[in-house]
Amino acid sequence: MINLRSIRARLTLWSVAALAAILAIFSATATWNMRQALLRALEHTLEMQADAVADSYDPEEGRFNVLHEGEEEANEALSAWIRIVAEDGGILYETAAMGAAGWPFPYDRASELRDRADFFFQKLVSRSGRSYLAVIYPVWRGSQLVAWVQLALPTKQVSDPLHRLIVSLLIAAPVALLLAGFTGYWLADRALRPVEVIRSRAESISQANLAARVPVPGRGDELSRLAETFNAMLDRLEAAFKAQQRFIADASHELKTPIAILRARWENEINDADLPQEVRTQLTRDVEELARLNKLVEDLLLLTRADEGKIPLAREPVSLDELLNSLLEDARTLASGKEQKIHTEITTCGTVQGDRNRLYQLFLNLVDNAVKYSQPGATIRITCERRGARVVVAVQDDGPGIPPEDLPLIFDRFYRVDKSRSRELGGSGLGLSICKWIAEAHGGSITVQSQPGQGTRVEVSLPATA
Numbered sequence: 151m152i153n154l155r156s157i158r159a160r161l162t163l164w165s166v167a168a169l170a171a172i173l174a175i176f177s178a179t180a181t182w183n184m185r186q187a188l189l190r191a192l193e194h195t196l197e198m199q200a201d202a203v204a205d206s207y208d209p210e211e212g213r214f215n216v217l218h219e220g221e222e223e224a225n226e227a228l229s230a231w232i233r234i235v236a237e238d239g240g241i242l243y244e245t246a247a248m249g250a251a252g253w254p255f256p257y258d259r260a261s262e263l264r265d266r267a268d269f270f271f272q273k274l275v276s277r278s279g280r281s282y283l284a285v286i287y288p289v290w291r292g293s294q295l296v297a298w299v300q301l302a303l304p305t306k307q308v309s310d311p312l313h314r315l316i317v318s319l320l321i322a323a324p325v326a327l328l329l330a331g332f333t334g335y336w337l338a339d340r341a342l343r344p345v346e347v348i349r350s351r352a353e354s355i356s357q358a359n360l361a362a363r364v365p366v367p368g369r370g371d372e373l374s375r376l377a378e379t380f381n382a383m384l385d386r387l388e389a390a391f392k393a394q395q396r397f398i399a400d401a402s403h404e405l406k407t408p409i410a411i412l413r414a415r416w417e418n419e420i421n422d423a424d425l426p427q428e429v430r431t432q433l434t435r436d437v438e439e440l441a442r443l444n445k446l447v448e449d450l451l452l453l454t455r456a457d458e459g460k461i462p463l464a465r466e467p468v469s470l471d472e473l474l475n476s477l478l479e480d481a482r483t484l485a486s487g488k489e490q491k492i493h494t495e496i497t498t499c500g501t502v503q504g505d506r507n508r509l510y511q512l513f514l515n516l517v518d519n520a521v522k523y524s525q526p527g528a529t530i531r532i533t534c535e536r537r538g539a540r541v542v543v544a545v546q547d548d549g550p551g552i553p554p555e556d557l558p559l560i561f562d563r564f565y566r567v568d569k570s571r572s573r574e575l576g577g578s579g580l581g582l583s584i585c586k587w588i589a590e591a592h593g594g595s596i597t598v599q600s601q602p603g604q605g606t607r608v609e610v611s612l613p614a615t616a
């Protein structure tokens with residue numbers, strides 16, 4: 151289906167409309183000119199024939215020789231509709247066809263004839279509706295008007311070719327319009343094809359491949375300039391984005407050392423036996439806060455370096471059965487604080503290619519979320535199954551769930567459904583962003599299904615190698 155609002159379709163429609171207008175003007179002019187020329191030719195024939203009849207007047211005999219002599223050829227060439235009217239109005243001669251037609255002689259214009267001494271034309275219609283053109287031609291003998299020749303011919307000579315011309319125009323015009331439509335569409339399609347290439351490439355450029363550029367058609371035309379402008383804009387965007395990444399990385403880096411120093415100093419301080427209990431409690435809380443800050447800075451650094459593609463990932467076979475089983479211990483430790491149960495269904499789910507430590511981090515993050523956001527005593531299920539060429543690991547809880555309006559946002563950096571609660575629990579909203587990066591860096595994907603009040607299920611799908 152052609153989109154009528156596309157430039158292609160509009161260009162085509164406009165060019166077809168313009169051609170239609172041109173064809174209409176051309177056809178009207180051609181038809182009119184042809185009609186005039188044919189009419190002139192018919193008038194000329196009438197005049198010549200009438201003149202020949204008038205010329206053949208024999209004053210001795212008082213008759214028109216052409217009409218009487220057995221001159222077969224001359225007679226044959228002559229019109230079948232001839233009438234000679236005497237100056238006094240009496241009919242001197244009339245062919246059978248003329249008599250049958252019964253056309254009147256325009257006596258009312260006879261005086262005009264005398265004055266002008268010239269011929270004129272008269273339009274006639276037969277009883278059967280056919281059109282004729284007649285000439286009224288005076289016959290002079292010296293300065294004396296002898297008679298009139300009324301000579302008619304059918305206007306078929308004019309209307310037939312005209313009719314043929316109109317029919318051929320009516321056939322040719324739609325064909326020409328159709329051809330113009332096809333060529334117009336084809337040309338516009340060719341000319342605009344680079345636009346589609348630029349558009350689809352531009353669409354695919356995101357934060358992940360900001361270094362990519364749209365192809366420049368290289369013809370020095372408007373589209374090349376558009377592509378160049380686009381690329382210049384991408385250069386500026388990339389530079390701005392890199393500057394921002396650098397800033398975050400530098401800031402995180404600057405924070406790391408002081409946090410580590412403070413943490414070490416206060417941890418040392420806590421061990422001082424002389425410390426009053428309330429100061430110790432305060433210090434313990436501060437150390438926890440510092441640990442949280444340290445984690446935040448590390449996560450931030452990890453994400454910015456991941457964006458820059460600076461995190462090397464191992465590419466080795468990782469058995470997920472083994473990985474998940476060893477994760478279980480950590481998971482149980484996390485869950486024990488809230489007396490939650492970890493339930494597993496890990497059969498032989500296969501091996502993936504990748505970085506064991508990162509994958510471990512990914513699944514532990516998910517378990518950590520499930521533990522943190524579910525109520526005490528909840529059950530957390532870790533399952534693993536093969537789905538064709540992929541292996542799907544799911545972490546499911548029967549916790550509070552996530553409201554549907556927050557679902558599309560939870561993978562965004564720093565996004566937390568309940569900020570203060572997440573903070574209390576030591577979260578910063580970067581966990582799922584890291585999970586997403588790890589899953590995607592392994593050619594996989596991560597999805598969440600959640601219903602408020604009915605728990606959350608996070609699925610990680612990875613390409614399996616065995």
Ligand SMILES: Nc1ncnc2c1ncn2[C@@H]1O[C@H](COP(=O)(O)OP(=O)(O)O)[C@@H](O)[C@H]1O
Pocket residue numbers: 519520523524547549550551552560565566567568572576577578579580581582583606
């Ligand atoms: N299992 C879950 N149950 C309910 N809410 C969850 C769950 N996992 C994640 N969330 C929500 O998604 C937010 C983002 O998660 P995450 O990126 O890990 O950040 P956080 O540091 O807060 O844990 C969390 O703050 C929480 O509101």
Ligand SMILES: [Mg+2]
Pocket residue numbers: 515518519577581582
């Ligand atoms: Mg988290």
